[in-house]
Amino acid sequence: MNIFNQLVPVIRGFRAAKKSCKAASFSFSRSFRDSSVEVHSQEQEVIIALGSNVGDRLHNFDKALQQMKKSGIQITRHGCLYETEPAYVTDQPCFLNSAVRGVTKLQPHELLKVLKKIERDMGRTDGIRYGPRPIDLDILFYGNHTINTDILTIPHERIQERPFVMAPLVDLFGSDIDDYAIKLENIFSKRSGGLLETWEKLGGESLVGKDGMQRVVPIANQLRNLSSKTSIMGILNVTPDSFSDGGKYLSMQSAVSQVQLMLLEGADIIDLGAQSTRPMASKLSAEEELDRLIPVLEAVKSMPEMEGKLLSVDTFYSQVAAEAVNKGAHLVNDVSSGQLDSSMHSVVATLKVPYIAMHMRGDPSTMQNSENLEYNDVCKEVAYELYKRVSDAEVSGIPAWRIIIDPGIGFSKNTEQNLDILVGLPLIQSEIARRSLAVSHAPLLIGPSRKRFLGEVCGRPAAAERDPATIAAVTSGVLGGANIVRVHNVKDNRDAVKLCGAMMERKRSYPCNGKHN
Numbered sequence: 001m002n003i004f005n006q007l008v009p010v011i012r013g014f015r016a017a018k019k020s021c022k023a024a025s026f027s028f029s030r031s032f033r034d035s036s037v038e039v040h041s042q043e044q045e046v047i048i049a050l051g052s053n054v055g056d057r058l059h060n061f062d063k064a065l066q067q068m069k070k071s072g073i074q075i076t077r078h079g080c081l082y083e084t085e086p087a088y089v090t091d092q093p094c095f096l097n098s099a100v101r102g103v104t105k106l107q108p109h110e111l112l113k114v115l116k117k118i119e120r121d122m123g124r125t126d127g128i129r130y131g132p133r134p135i136d137l138d139i140l141f142y143g144n145h146t147i148n149t150d151i152l153t154i155p156h157e158r159i160q161e162r163p164f165v166m167a168p169l170v171d172l173f174g175s176d177i178d179d180y181a182i183k184l185e186n187i188f189s190k191r192s193g194g195l196l197e198t199w200e201k202l203g204g205e206s207l208v209g210k211d212g213m214q215r216v217v218p219i220a221n222q223l224r225n226l227s228s229k230t231s232i233m234g235i236l237n238v239t240p241d242s243f244s245d246g247g248k249y250l251s252m253q254s255a256v257s258q259v260q261l262m263l264l265e266g267a268d269i270i271d272l273g274a275q276s277t278r279p280m281a282s283k284l285s286a287e288e289e290l291d292r293l294i295p296v297l298e299a300v301k302s303m304p305e306m307e308g309k310l311l312s313v314d315t316f317y318s319q320v321a322a323e324a325v326n327k328g329a330h331l332v333n334d335v336s337s338g339q340l341d342s343s344m345h346s347v348v349a350t351l352k353v354p355y356i357a358m359h360m361r362g363d364p365s366t367m368q369n370s371e372n373l374e375y376n377d378v379c380k381e382v383a384y385e386l387y388k389r390v391s392d393a394e395v396s397g398i399p400a401w402r403i404i405i406d407p408g409i410g411f412s413k414n415t416e417q418n419l420d421i422l423v424g425l426p427l428i429q430s431e432i433a434r435r436s437l438a439v440s441h442a443p444l445l446i447g448p449s450r451k452r453f454l455g456e457v458c459g460r461p462a463a464a465e466r467d468p469a470t471i472a473a474v475t476s477g478v479l480g481g482a483n484i485v486r487v488h489n490v491k492d493n494r495d496a497v498k499l500c501g502a503m504m505e506r507k508r509s510y511p512c513n514g515k516h517n
Contacts, residue, residue, distance in 0.1 A: 043103045044143035045180050046073070046111065047172060049156070049165055050098050051136035053086065055123075057096040058218050060135045062352060064118055065100070065399070068137075071114045077101040078394060079168025080438050081401035083223055085212045087162065088130035096223075098401065099140065099168035108142050112152050115139065140169060144183035155187060159198075163207050166199045167215075171400070171438035217401060217443060219354055220310060220330045226404075226443040226483045230497045233269040233312065233486040234262035235449065238296050239276045255296045256303065263305045265491040269331070269484070270306075272297055272324075273314030277335050277364045277411075286317040293320065294327060301328040312356070316340040318347035325351045331404075335360055335411065337389035349397030356445060357393060359386045359408035367412040378417040379424035382407050383431030390439050400438040404484065407444075410451040418453040422446070422473055425480035447486035448473035449493075471496045479504070 048068070052060040058081075065075060079099040086092045104111060115137040123134045140156045147154040159165050173181045173195075185194055208215050209227065216223040236258055238249050249255040259270055274292035275284050284292075293313070301311060312331040313324035318341045321332045330353060337357040338344040348355045359382050361372040375381050390403055407421050407428055421428070425444065433440035448454065454469035455461055467489045474485045474493050478500040487493040 043105055044145075045101065045103055045141075046139065046143070047099060047101050047141040047169065047184075048073075048115070049136075049138045049140050049168070050100065051095050051138075051164070052134055053093045053095040054132045054134040058223075060122060061096065061098065063122060064135050064137060065397075067118045067121070068100075068102075068114075069397075071118070072106055073102050073104045073111070073114070075100050075102040075397075076395055077172050077436065078399040078401060078438060079171035080215050080441050081218065081223070081399075082164060082167055082208075083214045083216050084164040086130075087164065089128060092132045095164065097164045097168060098399075099165070099172060101172040108139070108145070108147055108152060108154065109149075111139060111142065140165070141184055141187070144180075144187065146187055160202075163202050163213060166202055167208065167213065168438075170196060170199050171436075171441065174433060174435040174437060176434040215441060217354060217404075229501055230478050230482065231268040231484045232266055232490055232494055232497060233271050233445070233484055234259075234265075234267035234490045235486060235488050236262070236270055236272050236296075236300075237276070238272070238274050238292050252296065252299055256299055259300050259303065260305055262490045263303075263309060266494040267309070267490045269310040269312055270300060271312040271314050271333055271486060272300065272329070273333075274320075275315065277314075277316075279364060279368045283363070283365070286319040289315065289317060289320050290323055293324065297324055297327050297329065316344070318343040322347050322351060325353055330354070331356060334358065335408070336363070337386070338393060339363075339389070345393045345396035345398060348393075352402070354402045354404055355393060355398050356404040356406055357386065357390050358406035358445075359389075359411065361385075361412040368414075372412045373414050373417070375417060378413065378420045379427045380431050382421065383428045384435075386428075387432050387435050387439055390442075391436070400436070400442065403439065403442045404445055405432070405439070405442045406447065409446055409448045410453065413453075415453040415456045418448070418451065419457075422448065422476055423480065425477060425482060429481060443483040444481055445484040445486060446474075446477040446482045448477065449485075449487040449489070467492060475500055 050061055050064060069075065077100065082097045084095050084097050086095055106114060119135055119137055127133070138156050139152070139154055140159060142154050145154065159169070207213050214225050215227065217226050236249060236255060238255055240250060249258050262270065272293065274289045297311070297313070300306060310330045311328060312333045313321060313329040314333045314335070315321055315324065316334050316336040321344065325332065332348050332351070332353060333356040334344060335358045337359065339360070340363055360367055362369065366372060386405055386407065390405065393403065394400060407425070409418050409421055413421060429440050429444065449470045450463040450466040454466045454473060455463070458466065458469045460466050460469065470487060470489065471492055474487065475496045477485060478497055485493060485497060
């Protein structure tokens with residue numbers, strides 16, 4: 001079910017509840033018409049929209065967010081990133097749009113001055129209204145206040161008619177309505193009938209993915225729509241002790257040959273790891289991991305076949321992540337989501353590359369301990385714990401638009417729990433959506449390849465014999481919403497992914513929506 005279809009009745013329920021209580025209990029908003037207005041409060045929650053269509057649009061966003069942080073605006077949540085066709089003045093380049101939620105002690109007009117200064121410092125000049133600009137920063141909401149002065153109107157005018165504003169705005173909330181969402185609903189409903197209802201009236205999620213609005217992920221100096229087709233991530237372990245292929249690719253020649261084979265067979269991403277994360281694996285230092293990793297990474301990066309392909313580094317060390325990205329890696333794949341290195345999130349934030357946040361409890365030596373396998377509801381608990389780690393990453397400066405989520409099949413789960421995860425991917429996404437719609441829209445990666453649970457189900461003790469079971473698991477995952485599949489056997493899983501894509505496309509285009517007479 002569409003997340004927003006679930007959310008609108010919840011909003012209506014809160015609105016009904018408000019009406020049944022005393023008016024004084026819900027006097028959320030205050031209206032100001034004097035330009036000297038001050039709000040006497042320690043901190044205010046604010047929502048700021050971002051837009052750019054001149055120069056390096058993503059760099060403009062990164063620079064603006066950095067300047068906002070320096071100016072006393074602490075960003076706590078990010079919307080997704082949208083590439084949109086221009087509105088009003090259509091003869092100009094496409095825009096990049098998003099929105100952020102944060103807290104500040106700045107007064108409303110102080111905040112306006114700060115944002116205008118950032119715009120000017122980044123090259124914005126007076127020009128055609130709605131015309132091209134390197135950066136556009138608009139205050140959509142300031143606390144629970146409505147403000148109407150000569151220079152500032154809050155809520156920002158015309159929000160309700162702009163899908164490119166509404167899409168990232170609703171991303172900042174979840175279907176479990178928090179206090180601030182209730183306050184904004186109270187303000188917004190006076191103008192247009194409610195935040196989420198307005199988004200639905202515009203077309204809601206059905207607008208995303210069409211020519212005029214694409215939800216995108218920035219990777220390798222490109223904006224990619226990872227929901228348009230499932231990507232294949234080929235695994236290269238340059239380790240002596242990985243559970244499936246340990247010791248096979250220790251020489252440079254064998255490693256390069258394997259990458260060439262995976263690319264020939266259709267891999268979109270090569271995931272390079274130099275530290276085993278199998279259960280009970282011994283832990284290398286960051287220096288030891290780098291000694292194994294960097295020579296192979298440099299050789300792979302220089303291969304002509306890597307043109308247009310992506311290179312990911314599989315590490316839980318921030319030092320390794322930083323060095324790998326400096327040497328040309330495009331993504332950081334962290335099995336611990338920052339739990340095994342407290343600097344990981346802040347380092348990745350400065351690297352400005354996509355971050356794969358995976359669910360795991362403990363570390364590889366403890367993840368299969370009995371206490372780490374205790375779940376009342378594995379899908380709900382994995383979703384909650386994964387959301388919390390992504391939320392920490394956002395506060396550290398990794399925007400939601402650079403997050404990829406991985407529920408961690410085979411990590412801190414037994415056979416039954418892995419099966420629950422595999423068939424419960426939509427539930428995991430909907431559970432995350434309760435807290436953050438933006439994070440629920442993050443690309444979803446799964447890695448069931450040759451895992452022990454497949455051998456236990458199919459009676460295949462040797463990892464190399466689990467490829468048919470892997471194909472079945474990948475098929476289930478793709479049909480359940482996975483955007484990236486991490487596999488050892490690229491060739492056969494590529495066929496499975498292609499078939500799934502054709503089936504899903506056929507289902508979308510079927511005239512009776514899949515129903516037969």
